[in-house]
Amino acid sequence: MEKHMLALQLSHILGEPYSREWVYEQLELPKKESFGDLAFPCFPLAKEFKKNPKLIADELAEKLKHPHITKAESAGGYVNVFLDQSFFTEETLKEVLANDRDYGSHNFGAEKTVVLDMSSPNIAKPFSMGHLRSTIIGNAISNLAEKCGFETVKVNYIGDYGTQFGKLVAAYHRWGDDDAIQADPLTELTRIYVKFHEEAKTDPTLIDEGRTCFKKLEDADPEVLELWRWFKDVSLQEFDRIYDLLGVTFDLTRGEAYYNDKMEGVIKRIAGAGLLEESDGAQVVRLDEQELPPCLIRKSNGTTTYATRDLAAAIDRYESFHFAESLYLVGHEQTLHFQQVKYVLDKMDLPWANDMHHVPFGMILKDGKKMSTRAGKTVLLEQVLQEAIDRARENIADKNPDLKNQEQVARQVGVGSVIFHDLKHDRTHDVEFSLDDMLSFEGNTGPYVQYTHVRTKSLLKKAGYEKEDAEVKLVDEKAWPLIKLVRAFPKVVKESYEQYDPSRIAKYLLDVSRSFNHYYAHNQILDSDQEAGRLTLIYSVNLILQNGLEILGIEAPDQM
């Protein structure tokens, strides 16, 4: 609101050709506290006025008068504006108290549904760090969507189909060991899957054998079907353990195989729309106008592809949920695939195809290279989580040995550090895997934010703070940077959702934490002359940290 206010004032002074909107776009947040709270650069005006920007700034600063602006000064071609701190402090604290737990929420998503395709691990393969990104980012975006008023449907689209399972079955026929699979399913299944690919290097007939086995699966051969079910069951059990640890739930867990009997119908629809063409014995949809390679619908041996299944799934999702947005939390490397799927639906005259968005993310690299199951080069998420929890436990024993619920807090902090580490990075960038980095509890980390939350909680508890007798008046120059951050929260939530970018929340929480800790270290809060007002500020910070961590899917313990 202060930005609109200033834009209006400046536009008024400048006159007709300079609209409020234009001025609003020009306004910036100064980089330094000493430059005030808002700044208007005068360089664009210099040319038109044929005047030195400094002179323009001088004049504007002189003319700018408003009850809620305490000072306007000209510096380096800018008009630096200082806001009335006590007025805006009071406004901010009132706003927080009025909304309380809903502070930062919006309702522009009301009556609309967002479907998220997330996590989507492949059965018979270990849950890797790569799946973590999809799970964690998807979960956070889902939480953001709910903050904005949307209904969400989280779908775990399990990879339980395709030639890879033919290969797995073929591998099982050769080297399968039932006892070993019972004992440690994913490890054993991965072992024979890796072995299959190694052997296939010298014996290419194995690949055909795999394809044949998949064909049998698609034709519902009882023996193959039985194996497939078994692999699937044991895998899902393993995945559930991890979802429990992460605290992530789904509204729908559905495998690709679910769409098996819907394939022919979809293919008929595509053909009916006159899109299907024969090519090298396979059936494809050409996407020449989009300058994309054709989308493969049916392979030459008659089996379907994952594109076909994604098409069937997309149609099914629309018919089930009539989504406003359908998001796919899937790695960067599948960008082309989702473009193809979208265009095929578009060509089928399904207008909602435009509401589908691939939300890509970068890969987790090991020594600068992609980690691949086939090469047996993956880092297992569960081991990482356990290691994180162990380190958190050691920390507690060292720093707060009398803490109650140590095991629970160790879990919250350990898991929180892993989740936060993932979410603080720009979604689309690749990240180099580093255990030490991920399990660090100092600096820009999840535990740092959690610890800050604990501090606010502890202050409120000690003071016996009650929201009912909150004081919204606070004159405290030192608190101003923190107040400004509190003010920004709703906007950060909105932008974070619109950009599908949880890292904005993570970075914001670090800013809030840093600002709070600085304030905390330099100002007495309890038993100070403005204790009541300061506590309301602490309450606001507490609310934001708790809310923000919740959005990221991280728990906030009261003590640690």
Add this chain to the structure above:
RNA sequence: GUCCCAGUAGCUCAGCUGGAUAGAGCAACAGCCUUCUAAGCUGUGGGUCGGGAGUUCGAAUCUCUCCUGGGACGCCA
């Protein structure tokens, strides 16, 4: 070969869709616990924003080009 993405401090990353002296954290070094949890705070050192050209009042940010790394490019998903 074609297309896409990235390159910022020793390391990991920010940099708000073109603006003021490019910022955090880690690591290193030096301080701060008889006061609200030291998982914290304060300070120091550390940069040719991959190279080059262009656009303009102004470029880490936009355009072009080159270098480097990564990814994708119908019968894997």
